[in-house]
Amino acid sequence: MSDTMQGQPADGAQLINAAVDAFKARERDDAAYLLAKAIQMNPPLGGKWGSVSRMAATIGEVSLALEAARRQIQAQPTAENHLAYAQLLMQNGRADEAARQAAALLRQRPNDPAVLHFLATCQVQLGDHATAEANLRRAIALPTVALGAENAWHVIADIKKFAPGDPDIAQMEALLERIGTSEAHRQNRTVLLYALGKALDDAGETDRAFACFDEAARLQKIDSTFNAERNKAFVDAVVKGYDRAFIDSLPKSEEHSERPIFVLGLPRSGTTLVEQILVSHSQVADGAEANLFRPAAMAIPGYTPEEVRAAFSRPDGATLPTRIAKAYLHLADERFGKGVRFVDKTLNQTQYLGLIRQVLPGAKLIWLRRHPAGIAWSCYRTRFARGVDWTRSMADIAAYFRGQDRLHAHWSAVLGDDLLTVPYEALVDDPETWMRRIIAHAGLEWEDGVRDFHKTERAVTTASFAQVRKPMYASSKEAWKRYEDKLKPFFDAYGAG
Known part of the structure; x- marks a missing residue:
């Protein structure tokens, strides 16, 4: 693999473009080599480092993806970029480090529901269900969450055993009614239906549980590509x-x-x-x-x-x-x-x-x-x-x-x-x-x-x-x-x- 373009030494941006071409040609090893050389040269890409990180992750190059994500944070130290880096860590088997990154971000943004939810997800993977549930309930209680609480309820439902009459079931039912049945909130409704179905199943209400799962499946089927x-x-x-x-x-x-x-x-x-x-x-x-x-x-x-x-x-x-x-x-x-x-x-x-x-x-x-x-x-x-x-x-x-x-x-x-x-x-x-x-x-x-x-x-x-x-x-x-x-x-x- 040559590091020159048309007889001239290639700069970092050119190498990244060449990596994209190699990726499109399904030449994984060439794409990885070019990305590694480009990252080593550290061109001033700014927010485009995020695209480099995603491409490296797609071809399985975890170290390159993480380094590019760090470069993106250096160029644009936003909460979203910090969270993207933490998510990349978790997706690639580094849950402990992802949790530490999320905890540090939460200290800066204690009322950010996305950070609370992500940290709780890390804690669930690591087996700390009690702390995860506490963080999820903090997110649900935030006035800014509104209809977005269904994601937190979905994780709570996964880690909790519900009994008949559990007040959480009534809270989910009330949220489901507020979400309604509009197309704009179809995904919100789908997520909450799975959570409520699991809670009702735990509580022994099989007919109502099945109705939730059945509706959720039908709502997801709309986007299905299975043939x-x-x-x-x-x-x-x-x-x-x-x-x-x-x-x-x-x-x-x-x-x-x-x-x-x-x-x-x-x-x-x-x-x-x-x-x-x-x-x-x-x-x-x-x-x-x-x-x-x-x-x-x-x-x-x-x-x-x-x-x-x-x-x-x-x-x-x-x-x-x-x-x-x-x-x-x-x-x-x-x-x-x-x-x-x-x-x-x-x-x-x-x-x-x-x-x-x-x-x-x-x-x-x-x-x-x-x-x-x-x-x-x-x-x-x-x-x-x-x-x-x-x-x-x-x-x-x-x-x-x-x-x-x-x-x-x-x-x-x-x-x-x-x-x-x-x-x-x-x-x-x-x-x-x-x-x-x-x-x-x-x-x-x-x-x-x-x-x-x-x-x-x-x-x-x-x-x-x-x-x-x-x-x-x-x-x-x-x-x-x-x-x-x-x-x-x-x-x-x-x-x-």
Whole structure:
């Protein structure tokens, strides 16, 4: 990679423009190199450092993204830029530092609801629920919050167990009435419906709880981009063409690292529980929905056999698997620490498991399976911020599940013993047996401390943050049965496939 433009030394702004061009051309490594050189030159970009930070974060370069965010603060030391920096820290596994940044900002702006909410979110991830709830209630009490209190209520609902007659339920109901049903406040209403539904579910009011979840899903469905036919066509292509012969015909990766442990499966299927079990082992540093593989493999525009074959047929295709692997492990170093073992449980990696195996043949693979009704109900009642559009209708959930069932059967046949399937119900019924199998499959020696996985202190960012801080319990297995009659549209659609 040259640092000159048309025969002249490049300045920082030119390098950033060249990085943008490399990004558009899906040349991740070139974009990262150019951004690093530009940041080193420190051109006077002012507020444009924020764009540099976002681009670096998109390609997984955490250190570059954070440095660019710091430059933005130096140029424009606003509360918004400080908060953006803290959010970037939290998104990349640095919850402790994010909380310290938010606490410092709160001392300057004690009545800023955005800062209070963000600090509380950090505290929830770190397990300090009492302090988080106190900060959220401070935000709700601010006169400037008005209709914006629904976000605070949503977090409170996640961390609190409600009883019948709880006065918080009445407060949420009153706020819901004030929000109304206008399009302008649709997102506010959606968030609060999820919070109120959870509270009513805790209180045993299943009919009213379901009505809240159902309305929230319908309101979110308006913005959904999930297409069941397109999803089926993708699964058809993978099942038909991504077999062992196809894999064997592709270039081989020279990177055989066993550092990554991929935990696969649908959201709410027990993946966070297995992640917590694994990171409770002394040889596993941490885990997260890190989303590192997609930026590492951005040279490959799609994951059907045809698209993968086209990428590997380029003039530089023979070395592409190794280059993707090295990029992925570099990004893992950025996120988890250099050279450590880690858990990657990013959603949707079942879609390109064959490519993962091609690029990282030494990685360990674990797939969680759970009764479909349990996952369907848990997904339908959960507010996913982005990227899980198929959770917003019973028919879409059923269509997506049918595709995942086919992918699991396919990859199980293709990968054989390389893929460990863990039934969630069996795990909670017989944890000792299954925890030992999980640890052994990861290539680790058993440690008795793994049994106390719920005592492992770490930031947990998914919707399962509360469950993994408790000992193993089986009550969640059949929580869906209280809503069995309401799930009939799912059962009808799932069975019709």
